[in-house]
Amino acid sequence: NAGVTQTPKFQVLKxxxxxxxxxxxxxxxxxxxxxxxxxxxxxxLIYYSASEGTTDKGEVPNGYxxxxxxKREFSLRLESAAPSQTSVYFCASSPTLYEQYFGPGTRLTVx
Amino acid sequence: xxxxxxxxxxxxxxxxxxxxxxxxxxxxxxxxFFWYRQYSGKSPELIMFIYSNGxxxxxxxxxxxxxxxQYVSLLIRDSxxxxxxxxxxxxxxxxxLGRLYFGRGTQLTVWP
Numbered sequence: 598n599a600g601v602t603q604t605p606k607f608q609v610l611k612x613x614x615x616x617x618x619x620x621x622x623x624x625x626x627x628x629x630x631x632x633x634x635x636x637x638x639x640x641x642l643i644y645y646s647a648s649e650g651t652t653d654k655g656e657v658p659n660g661y662x663x664x665x666x667x668k669r670e671f672s673l674r675l676e677s678a679a680p681s682q683t684s685v686y687f688c689a690s691s692p693t694l695y696e697q698y699f700g701p702g703t704r705l706t707v708x
Numbered sequence: 709x710x711x712x713x714x715x716x717x718x719x720x721x722x723x724x725x726x727x728x729x730x731x732x733x734x735x736x737x738x739x740x741f742f743w744y745r746q747y748s749g750k751s752p753e754l755i756m757f758i759y760s761n762g763x764x765x766x767x768x769x770x771x772x773x774x775x776x777x778q779y780v781s782l783l784i785r786d787s788x789x790x791x792x793x794x795x796x797x798x799x800x801x802x803x804x805l806g807r808l809y810f811g812r813g814t815q816l817t818v819w820p
Contacts, residue, residue, distance in 0.1 A: 628806050639812035640752070640796065647806045655807065687751055695740050695800055697808060699751040 599623055601700035603688050609706045610678045618673040618703050620688030626698075628691040629671035631655075631663060633684040634702075640687070646671055678707045711735065712799050714811035723820050727784040731797030731811055734778070741773055741780045742808065744796040752796055756782065787818040 604619045622629065630645040632655075642655030644663040652663050660682060662674045671690075675682060683706050689697040714731045721727045729743075740759050744752035758764045758771040758780065770783040780799075784791055794813040801809065 637812065640798075640810040642807060645806060691806070696742060696754055696757050697798075698754065702751050 601688055601690050601698055603686075603700040603703050605703060606701065607704050609708065610675075611708055612679060614678050615674065615676050616678065617675075618686055618688075618705075619670070620672065620700060621670045622688075622690040622698075622700075623669065624690060624692065624698070625668070626690035626692045627668070628693075628697075629665065630689040630691070630697060631661075631671070631673045632687045632689065633657065633682075634687060635684050643673065643686075678705075680707045683707045710811075711801075711809040712797055712811040714795075714797050714814045716812070716814065718815040718817060720817045720819060721787050723787060723789060723818055725787050725818075727787045727791065727816055727818070729782040729784075729795050729797075729814050729816065731780045731782075731799075732778055733780070733797075733799045733809075735799070735801045736775075736778065738775075738778075738799045738801050740800040741771070742798040742800075743769075743771060743782045744798060744810075745791075746794045746796060746813065748793075784816075787816075789818050789820055792817050 601622045631643040632640045646652045646665040649668045686703045688700040691697045742757045746752045756771045758773045764771045768785045772781045796813045797811040798808040
């Protein structure tokens with residue numbers, strides 16, 4: 598039981614490049630979330646999916662898109678990366694719409 | 709006013725002492741409250757949650773909730789150097805099920 602996994606662990610992009618961050622959970626959780634964490638800013642919600650087939654914007658959705666591929670997988674796409682998107686990205690899942698369990702994170706640098 | 713505010717810290721306590729971490733929230737409709745621990749360079753780890761007014765104990769950790777004062781705290785008894793981390797308070801508002809609002813965290817250092 599791996600919990601929540603994220604790939605890649607580290608990534609460096611040039612401005613304007615695109616990429617997809619992958620997240621998968623094996624806990625049969627209904628809800629999944631994408632956060633970014635910046636120094637001094639805490640965790641900010643980008644998008645979430647309360648259940649398979651639904652997605653909703655969080656606090657900072659601009660510049661991102663998501664896909665809930667199935668119950669296990671929730672991906673985050675940056676279409677045209679900008680230096681302001683340099684951050685640590687965490688995926689989380691929840692069985693109940695309450696407590697959330699986090700993956701190990703992806704450290705993204707955009708130059 | 710930010711949704712969730714935490715005492716900014718950093719907080720430094722000696723080994724064996726009680727560490728007290730505080731959090732206030734702005735939405736009176738908030739229903740559930742969570743404490744996460746985050747070691748440097750790692751992901752947040754859920755350590756406790758509380759839904760009802762009063763105290764909830766789990767080992768050396770006690771969460772306290774006062775909905776009238778919109779205040780939640782975490783006490784760590786017999787603090788250990790391994791408790792040194794950033795502690796994040798998170799709140800689930802009743803109107804937005806599934807979303808957690810996080811404070812910016814309080815950095816705790818326990819010195820031997």
